[in-house]
Amino acid sequence: MIKLKVNDKSVEYNGDPNQPLLWYLRDDLKLTGTKYGCGIGACGACTVHMNGSPVRSCSLPMAALGSSSIRTIEGLSSNVGKEVQQTWKELDVVQCGYCQSGQIMSATALLESNPKPSSTDIDNAMQGNICRCATYQRIRQAIGQTAKKLEG
């Protein structure tokens, strides 16, 4: 049995240990904000936080979770996370929206570990999140603005 926390709630998992976390979140817990994009951890649509770090849930088996704390877009409650969402809205970052949960999770993890990221830091942290609408210009800007807001 795997005991973990998802969005601060304790849960127990007894199923197939090889099942990727993504499907446990989506199918069992009905947390559908986290998306399936490619299934091989190469597009970033399924990004969630595992103990505060961004991970690709589509290729992370349940057995690898230990007693981790998982956070999804639905459970984004930190000050940083809320500010990221707010700036995203203000700058109208979203086009089709499908990748944006993953983008927001990656951006939040970046700002939580590095409150004043440089352009290179932003690019490095966001490199693994594909946005096919190519909203990158605003993603970059939204991260910059959020950092500024949090500083002030």
Next chain:
Amino acid sequence: MRKLPEAYTKKSFSVPPTATSATQHSDNERSAHQRKINQIHESAIKHVQGKAQYVDDLPNTVNTLHVATGKATHANAKIVSLNLEKVWQAEGVVDVIVQGDIPGSADVSPVFSGDVLLAGQTTQFVGQPIFAVAATSYTAAQKAVRLAEIEYEQQTPLLRIQEALAQQDFVLPTQSFHRGDVIKTINEAKFSLSGELTIRGQEHFYLEGQISLAQPTEDGGIHVISSSQHPTEVQKLVASVLGVPIHKVQAEVRRMGGGFGGKESQAATLACMAAVFAQRLQQPIKYRMSRQDDMEQTGKRHDFWNQYTTAFTAQGEILAADIKLAGMCGCTADLSDGIVDRAMFHADNAYYLPQARITGYRCRTDTVSNTAFRGFGGPQGMLSTEAMLDDIARAVNLDPLDIRKQNVYRKDKDETPYGQKIEESVLLPLIEQLENTSQYRQRREEIHEFNRNNRWQKRGLALTPVKFGISFTSKHLNQAGALIHVYTDGSIHLNHGGTEMGQGLYTKIKQVVAKEFGVDSDRIMVSAARTDKVPNTSPTAASAGTDLNGMAAIDAVNKIKQNLFTFAEHYYKVERERIFIHDDIVHVGDQVFAFAEFIKLAYMQRVSLSANGFYRTPKIGFDRSTGKGRPFYYFANGAACSEVIVDTMTGEYKITRVDILHDVGESINPAVDIGQIEGGFIQGMGWLTTEELLWDSQGKLMSNSPANYKIPTVGDLPEDFNVNLYQAKNHEQNVYSSKAVGEPPLMLAISVWCALRDACASVADYKISPPLAAPATTEAVYHCMQAASQYQQSQTAQSGQRT
């Protein structure tokens, strides 16, 4: 330049050097007017919280089954035997179907014929579905389809455009239009040149893959929820495969996680497959493709092989052009007729060709049937012509921008090869404005200086225009409907025939309805496109979503207003001129009413508060038999200036600066429009730089995942990226004088490809245009650089011999 709120101006949208340079702004800092034109995304809050639902996010009913398909491993092969026993026995499998199990028509072609839901006796391409499984879980279905035993009799597949041309193997007849005696002019001209260009296609890679959910209804019909740009076609084809009248099928699309043309025709097959199972089993069926299946089983942007011969003067003025465009359509026609047509209509791009012959070939290959992709053939038609303009510039030893300006459409040189006049004078002023704001001339000098002084790195620069025709070239598609209800609390329900795929259509139509009514947009809820609300819709495509649906919505609003005002006129005995709605207040002479209050009153007095609207685009029509007419209502224009730096030893490069000036007419929503321009440009840049579709010698797609197909990410953005809107109204009576924006910006990326070639040409002192493949991958740029370098060495050797 149009005045934009701070957040959308050039400065703040340049790359912030550090996180601290960006400025904060909030709603109360903006004027009310700006807030109206910058209406944020209608689902913004849902999106940032992960609550916006896509098809796969809808609550599952307990007994939903999942679909997977068994894929052909050979193209153009006869199926000798098909043993599905082990598939039937696999865990979780509930049903298995082959072509013969389809109750109605197996043909799911959008326009012509030949696209089959499941292969019959022969396979058309590697990956084609041969049979399908419905199982209790997605994984069970995926596992089961691998257990089939299939024997093939293999035949050699036809995989290349050139082979199809040689064998005259076409999915549809060749078309051409011409003006003047092109061959004679070319033969007699003092200056002429020829070139050819292979242009690869592009994988859509919409982040939300293809998906449909079908539920049986009590009348023997189907309610299908699809990720489709064309709900009406989904409805029609589901009815056709089931053999039921269209009215038994309802198709619904709330939003797509990206479409880009890939869900215009090809989303319907998933809906049809799910519907066949749903009807057989009387259970809800979900068919979600895995990413690999999606990449292998659905069509892409067409590869093209283009050839051109042009005659010109010593000053580089084009006299004639003979342009042949050969599109790789894949195994069937799908939408290829219109796509190759649009390539032909854009082979002039922004340039006057006094004499021209433009021919479009629809080549058949044993590969997946290629389909719509943002630009719909336009980009491929333009690219070779931009290459041709560069070739002419280097042949007459002038700056490519001078050659472009010299040949661009202008007064008296304003008729396209297909007879449509360019009525607006936007192109030349727009190019000149960008030339100034991008400091093209100064940078050109600096680049010459840099290139003279640096052996291992070369910089390149190019400024290229885009002129893109707006309207479906199939005339009948240029129509739209809308349905609006006002409820007794004053809230407004809006429905129209368009679908939302990230382009901001729903946001814009909501704004249009609010403005036309004179009410706050918060009153309005936009609902999912549904075929039982607005029927017989056209696909959301051709950039025309806002133009068509916006005008239909305006029509509906005006019908309701007409009802309200007629009522007020008689009830209050006030002249019509003194009745209007503004800022949520209904003015009836000297009396004022809150909107909701007035609506309630109108309801009590039995006034109809619901209307449908309709629109058809005026003025258009093209006669294929003469090759003349007006296929487009108007043109959207733009230009981009791109600069690159290339490593001469490796071909590695960076895009250092991009300046864009784009014509969206009077912008309905600058934030949405600039987002479309930035995104379209980057997507086009991906097509022309890193995205390389590759098939093996047997026709199997090798680039079948994001691990072997490189899509731009944030780090690929130009280091300095400036986007501005050109100040001009649409001279046609389009929605509030705006212009379409979805597709045209993609072609601005041609400037990147031309800049890379410019950097390579610098090695040969700009005396030749070295051949550059499209996409210009690092390897391709390396080869281009080598070609230029070899030319230069041969010149040096020759001049050495002479001295």
